[in-house]
Amino acid sequence: MTALATGAGNFAAFFPSEYVRQEPRVRTGELVVQRGIRSRLPLLLWRIESARTRLRATSAITVHVRSENDFVFAENESLAIFAHGRTADEALEDFQEHVAHFFEYYSRLRTDQVIGDAIRLKELFAGLFVKE
Amino acid sequence: MDRKGPKRQSRKPRPDKPVYIQSPLVETVFEIQFLGEPAVECRRDEFFTAVRDQFPRVWVPPAEPGKAVALQPYLFRSKDEAETVMVAINRFAYATRQYPGFAAFQSRALGLAQRFCRKFGIDRLTRTGLRYVNVIPFLREGGVIPWRRYFTVGLTLPATSPDDFINVGMTFESRCHKGVITTRIACGKTADGSKEVFLLDFDFAKTEQLRAKEIRTYIEESHDHTKRVFEGITTEDYKAVMRGQVIE
Numbered sequence: 001m002t003a004l005a006t007g008a009g010n011f012a013a014f015f016p017s018e019y020v021r022q023e024p025r026v027r028t029g030e031l032v033v034q035r036g037i038r039s040r041l042p043l044l045l046w047r048i049e050s051a052r053t054r055l056r057a058t059s060a061i062t063v064h065v066r067s068e069n070d071f072v073f074a075e076n077e078s079l080a081i082f083a084h085g086r087t088a089d090e091a092l093e094d095f096q097e098h099v100a101h102f103f104e105y106y107s108r109l110r111t112d113q114v115i116g117d118a119i120r121l122k123e124l125f126a127g128l129f130v131k132e
Numbered sequence: 133m134d135r136k137g138p139k140r141q142s143r144k145p146r147p148d149k150p151v152y153i154q155s156p157l158v159e160t161v162f163e164i165q166f167l168g169e170p171a172v173e174c175r176r177d178e179f180f181t182a183v184r185d186q187f188p189r190v191w192v193p194p195a196e197p198g199k200a201v202a203l204q205p206y207l208f209r210s211k212d213e214a215e216t217v218m219v220a221i222n223r224f225a226y227a228t229r230q231y232p233g234f235a236a237f238q239s240r241a242l243g244l245a246q247r248f249c250r251k252f253g254i255d256r257l258t259r260t261g262l263r264y265v266n267v268i269p270f271l272r273e274g275g276v277i278p279w280r281r282y283f284t285v286g287l288t289l290p291a292t293s294p295d296d297f298i299n300v301g302m303t304f305e306s307r308c309h310k311g312v313i314t315t316r317i318a319c320g321k322t323a324d325g326s327k328e329v330f331l332l333d334f335d336f337a338k339t340e341q342l343r344a345k346e347i348r349t350y351i352e353e354s355h356d357h358t359k360r361v362f363e364g365i366t367t368e369d370y371k372a373v374m375r376g377q378v379i380e
Binding site for chain 2: 031032044046049062092
């Protein structure tokens with residue numbers, strides 16, 4: 001008596017030989033489209049998760065990630081956030097910590113306590129983020 | 133007008149005003165296929181001569197065991213390698229990594245395809261395809277792919293398998309009265325490994341009773357339908373991002 005075999009190797013034995021795979025595939029430009037995925041677009045954040053808080057952004061935030069001298073930087077100019085880390089994940093974590101920190105920092109300040117660009121940032125953080 | 137007569141217009145059409153300033157489109161291809169025409173192989177140099185001022189770089193196919201050499205395409209690329217023309221015994225394609233808008237793309241692709249067909253006397257086509265390759269970077273939320281932020285399509289799953297996807301790959305073909313559109317959505321990483329991305333690939337194909345003189349109509353129909361699918365498949369949130377409504 002033959003034992004019932006399992007496993008990928010034995011699966012072939014049960015596979016009909018006349019079976020033709022008909023998986024859908026993209027055919028146009030198969031021989032011409034360039035290999036390697038590239039994107040010049042920044043990353044997007046709709047949600048900030050830090051150790052201290054969770055925030056929901058009412059509009060998407062772009063995060064420009066770049067590497068320089070063994071460090072990875074994650075930046076958003078409008079929010080004046082310039083975070084970094086040894087890896088992209090670390091930099092993005094640091095970015096979210098910065099956002100959470102400044103959200104709380106500007107929330108605590110009264111309007112008469114801010115001057116210059118801090119006025120813009122206080123308004124921006126208050127209008128952009130909602131605590132979850 | 134000066135004494136030398138009217139200046140020749142630049143062959144590159146003027147770009148359209150882009151609808152999406154943050155478009156994820158990375159490559160666009162228009163391809164025609166036809167029954168094997170040996171003239172393409174014998175007189176490939178004639179076509180190259182006609183386009184060499186715009187596509188001076190020649191890429192030859194590597195010999196691959198078991199594959200007919202005649203079916204391997206030659207590629208002619210622009211100096212900056214952003215544009216490519218592919219010629220083979222049974223197909224022709226124009227691909228570009230710069231998309232200045234549909235009207236400009238159509239004009240460029242049409243001009244090259246018609247020139248190719250005239251040169252080799254190609255009239256009946258077996259397939260036309262218009263492909264748009266989009267790459268959309270994303271950040272996971274709590275380790276999960278933020279699928280619903282980008283796409284309106286999804287799978288209806290039982291409660292035991294929630295749609296908290298950690299990896300996604302799907303391809304589906306749908307028929308409409310003008311052709312068949314293949315849509316591929318998959319997750320991947322950029323070549324440098326810095327970003328996770330969605331690959332959103334559309335391929336609109338026509339295969340029935342095709343004539344070279346109707347290429348303009350085929351490109352238009354393919355584009356119109358693909359655009360509608362793209363608009364339908366992406367969320368309003370992501371469309372706002374593409375229009376530039378983001379905190380930069």
